[in-house]
Every structure is written in structure tokens, then in C-alpha cells.
Amino acid sequence: MTALELAGAVRVYGGVRALDGLSLTVEPGEIHAIIGLNGAGKTTAMKAIVGQTALDAGEVRLFGEPFAHASPGRLARLGLSIEQPFGYPELTVRDNIVLAARLHGLDRGAAATAASSWIARLELEPWAGRRARGLSLGNRQRLGLACVAAHRPDLLVLDEPTNALDPAGVLLLRDVILEAAARGAGVLVSSHHLDEVSRIAHRITVIHAGRVVGALEPGQADLERRFFDVVRRWDEDHRHAALARQEAHA
Amino acid sequence: MRTALALQVATFARSLTARLATVLLIAFPPLMSVGMVMIARSADAAGPSAAKLAPYREGTVGEAVAALSGQVVSVVALIGVGFAVAWLVGREWVDRTLGSLFALPVSRAEIARAKLLVVGAWAAACLTLAMLLTAAGLGAIADGSFTGAVVAQLVRVWVAGLLMAALALGFAWVAVRLRGYLGAAGAIIAVTAASQILAMLGVGAWVPFIAPAMWAGAGGAAEAATIGPASLALAVAFAALAAWASVRAFARARLD
Numbered sequence: 001m002t003a004l005e006l007a008g009a010v011r012v013y014g015g016v017r018a019l020d021g022l023s024l025t026v027e028p029g030e031i032h033a034i035i036g037l038n039g040a041g042k043t044t045a046m047k048a049i050v051g052q053t054a055l056d057a058g059e060v061r062l063f064g065e066p067f068a069h070a071s072p073g074r075l076a077r078l079g080l081s082i083e084q085p086f087g088y089p090e091l092t093v094r095d096n097i098v099l100a101a102r103l104h105g106l107d108r109g110a111a112a113t114a115a116s117s118w119i120a121r122l123e124l125e126p127w128a129g130r131r132a133r134g135l136s137l138g139n140r141q142r143l144g145l146a147c148v149a150a151h152r153p154d155l156l157v158l159d160e161p162t163n164a165l166d167p168a169g170v171l172l173l174r175d176v177i178l179e180a181a182a183r184g185a186g187v188l189v190s191s192h193h194l195d196e197v198s199r200i201a202h203r204i205t206v207i208h209a210g211r212v213v214g215a216l217e218p219g220q221a222d223l224e225r226r227f228f229d230v231v232r233r234w235d236e237d238h239r240h241a242a243l244a245r246q247e248a249h250a
Numbered sequence: 251m252r253t254a255l256a257l258q259v260a261t262f263a264r265s266l267t268a269r270l271a272t273v274l275l276i277a278f279p280p281l282m283s284v285g286m287v288m289i290a291r292s293a294d295a296a297g298p299s300a301a302k303l304a305p306y307r308e309g310t311v312g313e314a315v316a317a318l319s320g321q322v323v324s325v326v327a328l329i330g331v332g333f334a335v336a337w338l339v340g341r342e343w344v345d346r347t348l349g350s351l352f353a354l355p356v357s358r359a360e361i362a363r364a365k366l367l368v369v370g371a372w373a374a375a376c377l378t379l380a381m382l383l384t385a386a387g388l389g390a391i392a393d394g395s396f397t398g399a400v401v402a403q404l405v406r407v408w409v410a411g412l413l414m415a416a417l418a419l420g421f422a423w424v425a426v427r428l429r430g431y432l433g434a435a436g437a438i439i440a441v442t443a444a445s446q447i448l449a450m451l452g453v454g455a456w457v458p459f460i461a462p463a464m465w466a467g468a469g470g471a472a473e474a475a476t477i478g479p480a481s482l483a484l485a486v487a488f489a490a491l492a493a494w495a496s497v498r499a500f501a502r503a504r505l506d
Contacts, residue, residue, distance in 0.1 A: 013506070050353040052505040072355035086350035090264040099260060102253045105355045147350070 001064045003028050003155045003186030009048055009058035011210075018044040019055070020210035026155065026186035031177060033201035033218075034190045035227060041210040042190040046082045046159050049188075062155070076105035079153035081161060085144015089133035093124055093143055096132055100147035111150070118146035122172055137164035142172070149176055156180055158189045162196060174200055194223040206230045209238070254356050254364035258338065262368050267337040271330040275376035276383065278326050279411075283319035284387035287311060312395030315388045316403035317467050320474075323380065323411040324463035325442070331373045331418035332438040333431075338365050339422040339500065340431030349505055362500035366419050366493055373415035381408045403467065410466035413485055417459055420492025426499040455481045458488035 004026040011019040019041050026032045036042050047053040049060050051067065060067035063074055086100045094115050101111035119128045122142045127135055132143060141164050148156065156177070162170050170193075177187055177200060191197050197204060197218075204216040206227060214230035216223060262268050290306035306314045339362075342348035351358055385404060388395050418438075425434040445460045449469060454460035455476055462485050463469075465477040 047505060052349055052352050054504055054506070067353075070353075072357075075353055076355040078353050080350075080353055082349055084346040084349050086347075088261050088347055089345060091260055095260060099253075099257050100350075102256065103351075103354050103356050 001028070002026070002061070003030075003063060004049065004157075004188060005059075005061040006045060006049055007059050007061070009045060009060075010056045011044055011048060011053060012056055017210050019048065019058070022058075022207065022211050024188075024205055024212060026188045028154070028186050029181050029184045030203060031181050031187045031189065031201045032203045032205065033197040034188065034205050034207050035192075035194060035197060035216075036190075036207035037231065040207045042207050043083060043159055044210070045207070046080075046157055046188070046190065049157060050078070050080050050082065052082065072105070076151065077154040078157070079104070079148040079151065079155070080157040081144050081148045082157065082159040085141055086147035087132045087140060087143050090131060092129050092131055093135070094119060094128045096143060097146045097150055101150040104151035104153070106151050114150040115146075118150050121176075122146050123168075138166050138169050141165055142169055145173060145176060149180065152183075152185075153180075154185050156185060156187045156189070158187065160190055160192065162191055162193045170196060194227060198223045208234055251360055251364065254360045255368065257361070258364045258368040261341075262334075262338055262372070265337060265341075268334055268372070271334045272372075272376055275326060275330045275373065276380050279319055279322045279380040280383040280387045282322045283315050283384055284391060286318055287314045288391055290314070310395065310397075310400075311392035312388055312397060312400035313403075315384065315395070316400045316407065317471075319381075319384050319404065320407045320410065320463075320467035323377065323407050324414050324466050324468050326380075327373065327377060327411045327414035328418050328442060328459065329438060330376075331369065331415040332421045333435060334372070335366070335369045335419050335422045336425045336431040336434030336438065338369055339496070340425035340429070340434055343425075343429040344431060348503070352505075357501065358503075359497055359501035362422070362497040365500075366422060366496065370416065370419060373418075374412060377408065377411040377415060381411070407466045410462040413462040413482070413489070414459075416489040417462070417485060417492070420489060420496060422496035423492055423499055426496065426503055429503075456484065458485040461485045 002025050007023050009019045009022040010017065022041060022045055024032070024034065034042050044053060048055050062070050062078065065074060087096050097115035097118055098111045101114045102108065106114060119125055122145060124139065124142055124146065127139060132140065135143065145161065161173055165173060177189065181187055198220065201218045204218050205212055206214040206216060208231050213234040216226050286303065287306045290303035291311070306318060308314065342351065351361055381404060421434045421438055424437040425431055428434065441459055445457065448454055448457050449460050449464065454464050454469065461477055461481040464473050465482060467474045
């Protein structure tokens with residue numbers, strides 16, 4: 001069963017079509033990376049998937065069922081981090097992870113065990129008792145990752161998870177994503193770190209102008225050049241629409 | 251619901267706004283009502299201040315303290331509880347924590363209900379303690395103050411305070427609609443100011459934010475007598491409607 005399906009998504013802000021018939025899927029055990037320029041529609045697509053923004057048209061299906069009617073049991077299988085990772089600034093690192101796990105359906109004991117395990121795994125021990133507001137941006141992001149993954153979700157939706165991570169953090173994140181996929185979880189991830197994407201993704205989809213404009217083969221060199229080739233080719237084929245879009249943004 | 255409550259208790263307990271509001275709700279009513287009556291009746295009260303304090307020299311000490319507490323508790327409950335609920339709801343936008351509350355097994359309606367329950371329970375506890383401290387302070391400064399009328403007035407003030415706190419929960423709706431606590435803070439100040447004007451115009455009995463305060467004696471004994479069960483029932487109904495609308499608005503809010 002497909003873990004996630006976004007079909008014909010349309011979202012219009014003012015006169016701008018942020019999503020213009022975008023469709024994508026994530027299969028169990030698959031790491032599906034979406035790449036695109038700023039404003040391409042990646043974050044809007046993810047926000048639409050989890051209900052943060054309402055679609056003007058299109059449908060989201062979670063494990064085969066419409067998202068709008070997803071039961072708590074199905075929602076417990078989802079982990080998301082979009083724009084701002086989970087983390088209340090006045091709570092400690094440990095309390096944040098425990099509460100995030102409980103919000104995803106774990107009981108108090110299981111949540112406490114998961115928190116200890118993830119604090120160790122993401123090397124957050126020195127800050128476990130510290131309030132989240134005192135963390136560096138990179139450690140905030142590690143905390144967010146722990147909060148997303150502590151309940152062992154079957155579908156991860158991660159928007160720019162490598163943003164503020166140092167190289168050690170990127171390696172930890174890579175391990176988390178690969179391990180999740182290895183146990184059968186689907187992963188939808190957006191990133192500007194194309195080398196990293198190329199290394200771990202099973203499928204890479206190029207998003208531009210709110211729609212899917214191509215796919216790239218993972219594991220090959222020079223992903224940047226191939227990405228820009230796809231985008232440029234699409235813009236040339238749709239020059240008039242591109243000009244109109246630029247005017248709308250201006 | 252237990253998880254939603256646990257999250258709200260954890261965040262609210264560590265909030266500076268909640269701590270300041272706790273001090274305001276517990277300490278201000280007894281200090282103000284007992285303290286002002288003591289000052290008014292002290293031998294040193296003289297000059298322009300003495301004229302302002304004159305009403306607090308009327309009647310017995312118990313009657314004066316109970317009457318003054320009616321004015322103080324109503325306003326403090328509205329402002330203190332209003333700011334607390336505005337923070338607990340509006341912070342989800344200001345601190346950008348709302349996004350993580352989507353697509354959870356715990357619904358956002360449940361989270362909103364937990365916010366109102368936590369603030370409501372905290373407000374009830376604070377106001378109860380404030381009234382007990384007021385009674386204790388009164389007992390300390392004047393023996394034999396607790397006549398039947400004084401006790402009845404103190405109980406009435408306590409009930410009115412709880413009603414004003416329930417009404418203040420409705421500022422959660424403003425925090426949701428304006429996506430933060432600053433707009434709600436403005437609304438609290440505006441409602442407080444407008445209430446003064448409407449009370450002076452004589453229509454307070456039918457304004458939910460004024461009727462409980464008038465009933466508690468904020469406008470004097472004569473005006474308190476004009477507040478019947480219908481006025482109080484309207485205030486209760488308005489508080490319930492505002493709480494329902496707050497939960498609904500929070501559950502339906504998006505991040506566009």
C-alpha cells in the first residue's frame with residue numbers, strides 16, 4: 001500500500017499558483033527526495049500533505065485513506081517537520097521528546113524510554129536537562145528530529161532537515177533516514193543539499209512552478225547541473241508562463 | 251485528553267506570563283481590599299487621599315473590605331486570566347510551534363480544550379486562594395467581622411470572579427483570529443475600557459463583561475441590586491459560546 005499519495009494538488013495564493021496540479025507518491029521503504037528552487041512549491045506541498053494549508057483542488061491519501069478522514073491510529077504513524085521542528089522553548093530537551101512521543105500515541109513509559117534512547121542516539125546528552133531555548137540552531141534541529149522519529153513513524157515528512165546541521169549532524173540524520181527506510185518507513189524529504197540527496201534518495205523529483213517537471217537518477221555525479229538542465233528546459237518550453245510568473249512575483 | 255493536558259500543564263507551568271498572572275490573581279485582591287481599608291481607617295489618612303479613601307471608612311471593616319474586594323477581583327480576574335489564556339493560545343503562532351500540532355492523533359480541538367481547561371482550573375484555584383487570603387486578612391485586622399452579610403458578599407465576589415475568569419477565556423478566540431497574543435492583549439484593554447464607559451451609560455446589566463462585576467458590587471450596592479439571574483445567565487451563556495468558538499477556531503486554523 002502506498003504510504004503517501006498527493007494527487008492533482010492546486011493551491012493559489014492571490015494570483016500565484018503555488019501548487020499547480022502537483023502529484024507525487026511515497027512507497028513504504030522509499031526515500032523520495034523533492035528538490036527545487038526557493039518558491040518552487042516544495043514546502044507548500046508538504047504543508048498541504050499534513051493539513052497546514054488547505055488545497056483548492058486535489059487530494060491527499062495517507063496509507064490508502066483520504067487524509068481528511070484519517071483515524072488517530074493512522075496519524076500516529078506519521079512524523080513531520082516542516083519549517084519549524086517540534087520544540088517548546090521553555091521545556092527541556094527530554095521533556096520535549098517525551099511530550100512529542102506521547103502526542104504521537106506512545107504511553108508515558110514508552111515515551112520516556114524512547115526519549116532516553118534518542119537523546120543518546122543524537123548525542124544530545126549534555127543538553128538533555130537544558131531548556132530548548134538555550135540550544136544552538138543545529139541542536140534545535142537534532143531535537144526536532146528526535147521529536148519526529150521517537151515514535152518510529154511509518155512515514156516521515158521532512159522539510160529541509162539538513163538546514164542548520166553541522167557535518168556530524170548530517171551524518172546522524174542520514175543514519176536516521178536510512179534506518180527508517182530499512183525498516184519499511186516511507187520518507188519524503190526536501191533539501192537544497194543535492195549531494196546528500198543524491199547519496200541517500202531512491203527517487204528524486206524536480207519541482208518547479210508548483211508542479212513536477214522531471215525526475216533525476218540518484219547516485220550520479222553533478223546533480224546540480226542536471227537539476228538546472230531540467231528547470232531551464234521546462235522554463236524554455238513554458239517561456240510565456242514563466243514571464244507571467246516573474247511579473248506576478250515582482 | 252490526558253496527553254493534551256500534560257503538554258499544556260508543562261508549558262503553562264514554565265511560563266513567565268503565568269507566573270506574573272498568578273501573583274496578580276492571588277496577592278492583589280487581598281492586599282488591595284484589606285490594605286486600602288486599613289489605610290483609609292488609619293489616623294494618618296489626610297489631605298486629598300483622605301477624600302478618595304472616604305468610601306472605605308463607611309460601615310464596618312468587614313463590610314468595607316467585602317465591598318472593595320468586589321471591585322478588585324472582577325477587574326483582576328478579567329485582566330489576569332485574559333492575559334494568561336492569550337499567551338497560552340497566541341504563543342503557538344509567536345513561537346511558531348503550531349505547525350507541529352498538525353496531523354497528530356491528538357486533535358487540535360482537544361489541544362484547545364486542554365488549554366482552556368488548564369487556564370480555567372488555574373484561575374479557579376488562584377481566585378479561591380485570593381478570597382481565602384482576603385478573609386484571613388480581614389480576620390487578622392478586625393475581630394468579629396464575619397457577619398452573615400459580609401460572608402455572603404465575599405462568596406458573591408468569589409462567584410463573580412469565577413464568572414469573569416470564564417468570560418476572559420474567550421480572549422483565546424481573539425488570539426487565534428489575530429494569530430498571536432498581542433492582539434488579544436489589545437482586546438483585553440479595549441474591553442476593560444469599553445466596560446467602564448458602558449457601565450457609566452447604565453447598560454451594564456446586559457453586557458456580559460460588566461454584569462458579574464456589578465453584581466459583585468463594583469458599581470455600588472444599588473447597582474448590584476439591579477443584576478438579576480437573567481443578566482448572570484446571559485454572561486454564562488456568552489462565556490460558554492466564546493469558549494466553544496475559541497476551540498473551533500483553533501481546530502480550524504491553518505498556516506497559510
